[in-house]
Amino acid sequence: MFLRAVLSLTLLLPLGAVAATSCGVLANLPLENTTVTVAEEVTTGSFIPPGSSTPLTGLPVFCRVALTIAPAVHVEVWLPKTTWNERYQGVGGGGYAGSISYSGLAGGIRAGYATASTDTGHLSSQGGRFALNPDGTLNKQLIFDFAERSLHEMVLKAKALVNAYYGAAPKYSYWTGCSTGGRQGLMAVQRFPEEYDGLLIGAPAINWDRFIPSMLWGNIVMNQELGGQMTSAKLAAVSNDAVAACDAADGISDGVIHDPRKCHYDPSGSVCRAGQDPNTCLTPREANAIRKTWDGPKGANGKRLWFFYERGASLAALPNASNYAIPADHFAYWLAQDPTFDWHTVTEATFESWFRLSQRKFNEVIGTDEDNIQRFRKRGGRMIIWHGEADARIMPRGTVNYFDRVLAGNGGAKHVDDFARLFLAPGVAHCGGGAGPNPVGLFEAVVNWVENGAAPDTILASRDLGAGAVRTRPLCPYPTTAKWTGVGSTDNAANFVCVDGEHDADDFKITGPGRN
Numbered sequence: 001m002f003l004r005a006v007l008s009l010t011l012l013l014p015l016g017a018v019a020a021t022s023c024g025v026l027a028n029l030p031l032e033n034t035t036v037t038v039a040e041e042v043t044t045g046s047f048i049p050p051g052s053s054t055p056l057t058g059l060p061v062f063c064r065v066a067l068t069i070a071p072a073v074h075v076e077v078w079l080p081k082t083t084w085n086e087r088y089q090g091v092g093g094g095g096y097a098g099s100i101s102y103s104g105l106a107g108g109i110r111a112g113y114a115t116a117s118t119d120t121g122h123l124s125s126q127g128g129r130f131a132l133n134p135d136g137t138l139n140k141q142l143i144f145d146f147a148e149r150s151l152h153e154m155v156l157k158a159k160a161l162v163n164a165y166y167g168a169a170p171k172y173s174y175w176t177g178c179s180t181g182g183r184q185g186l187m188a189v190q191r192f193p194e195e196y197d198g199l200l201i202g203a204p205a206i207n208w209d210r211f212i213p214s215m216l217w218g219n220i221v222m223n224q225e226l227g228g229q230m231t232s233a234k235l236a237a238v239s240n241d242a243v244a245a246c247d248a249a250d251g252i253s254d255g256v257i258h259d260p261r262k263c264h265y266d267p268s269g270s271v272c273r274a275g276q277d278p279n280t281c282l283t284p285r286e287a288n289a290i291r292k293t294w295d296g297p298k299g300a301n302g303k304r305l306w307f308f309y310e311r312g313a314s315l316a317a318l319p320n321a322s323n324y325a326i327p328a329d330h331f332a333y334w335l336a337q338d339p340t341f342d343w344h345t346v347t348e349a350t351f352e353s354w355f356r357l358s359q360r361k362f363n364e365v366i367g368t369d370e371d372n373i374q375r376f377r378k379r380g381g382r383m384i385i386w387h388g389e390a391d392a393r394i395m396p397r398g399t400v401n402y403f404d405r406v407l408a409g410n411g412g413a414k415h416v417d418d419f420a421r422l423f424l425a426p427g428v429a430h431c432g433g434g435a436g437p438n439p440v441g442l443f444e445a446v447v448n449w450v451e452n453g454a455a456p457d458t459i460l461a462s463r464d465l466g467a468g469a470v471r472t473r474p475l476c477p478y479p480t481t482a483k484w485t486g487v488g489s490t491d492n493a494a495n496f497v498c499v500d501g502e503h504d505a506d507d508f509k510i511t512g513p514g515r516n
């Protein structure tokens with residue numbers, strides 16, 4: 001039924017609105033605090049992004065407009081010349097952003113959308129260093145541009161260009177983004193609810209002020225308890241042991257923990273036994289470090305500060321200064337305001353002070369955790385949030401915690417279901433991948449909900465098993481979860497139903513943005 005609804009929606013979309021003016025005219029469009037640096041028609045069917053040698057292909061004829069919004073926010077807006085579906089789409093970035101999402105722009109115009117992307121005001125090569133001025137003070141303008149302003153300005157400028165080029169405003173406006181792109185979408189919902197009719201929000205980097213420092217919790221524990229990070233082989237082994245221990249709890253052995261919040265595997269089960277290879281099992285001291293890591297950071301009063309990654313997420317992907325600089329940059333440039341700062345000097349005992357400092361400095365500008373979103377609801381907006389439960393970058397329990405507060409603060413599931421739904425994807429890693437079936441048709445489900453009023457009761461997830469075999473599962477709206485009926489193949493989504501999740505009680509409660 002869902003696929004029929006999507007197909008019917010596709011058939012209702014316009015075949016293609018035609019530009020009302022020439023692309024070059026847009027170079028002279030007056031836009032506040034903005035310089036149009038490029039306004040060119042691309043007719044070759046392909047485009048090579050700046051700094052790349054690989055062309056994007058299969059493109060319709062389009063008008064490419066590049067803008068610089070003072071002081072340094074770069075935006076590109078791509079406008080299909082004859083295939084516009086009368087809709088606008090904003091696409092998000094990742095990490096500290098710093099670059100235009102050319103693949104997102106290409107995907108948007110292939111589907112007929114006038115599409116926009118921004119670098120948020122700095123270069124990706126800077127990492128998190130853009131936040132710090134040479135004199136050691138915070139660059140509040142660039143932080144604000146990254147957190148909020150660039151996204152708002154992008155929408156205003158893009159819609160002005162759409163109006164000028166087509167002679168009409170978009171009938172509907174959509175957002176799609178994952179990770180930082182998910183946070184960017186929720187920023188619009190919370191602060192500028194008039195901007196988008198529908199949003200797809202994946203693995204959102206909300207709670208930025210708390211989850212970013214918490215990314216290094218495991219490394220801090222291991223550095224203090226063991227003198228350094230455990231080997232990838234040991235980390236992979238204990239992750240695999242947790243999956244093996246909790247895999248069959250849902251009645252299906254498929255290499256995936258169905259609900260990791262119910263998995264309480266203790267790493268003592270991974271301590272080396274006689275005859276085991278010591279390179280792939282743990283010492284008692286290592287097991288204790290893993291236990292602390294999974295438990296997450298706590299304050300001096302013993303209460304939880306934030307979450308850590310779920311059992312089943314790859315511990316071998318633990319971030320550190322060499323393989324994932326985002327949290328290391330946050331400590332050095334955003335918190336210590338010292339380029340020479342070494343996160344290895346942070347201990348379990350001092351972590352809380354750094355965590356609280358991050359809250360005080362940055363929750364207001366970039367926390368993106370406001371749960372009162374009644375303005376978005378009242379104007380008829382719709383959003384789908386989704387998160388892979390084996391995410392080893394952004395803690396999925398932070399997203400669940402936020403959505404629980406949305407439920408509590410907006411009339412409960414009976415009312416929230418009308419405009420916002422959360423789907424959790426067991427075994428799926430950050431924005432995709434992992435051992436679990438990955439969601440498909442998410443953006444189409446948002447469009448279908450906005451334009452046809454068809455709220456998604458399930459989202460199909462699929463995984464290629466090789467040799468022509470495919471595993472499909474339904475993703476159910478939180479707090480329900482999929483359960484096998486006991487009849488038919490467990491690789492067929494049709495043999496599952498959505499039931500009450502009966503999740504373990506969350507032992508972490510906060511009463512408002514940034515407070516716990």
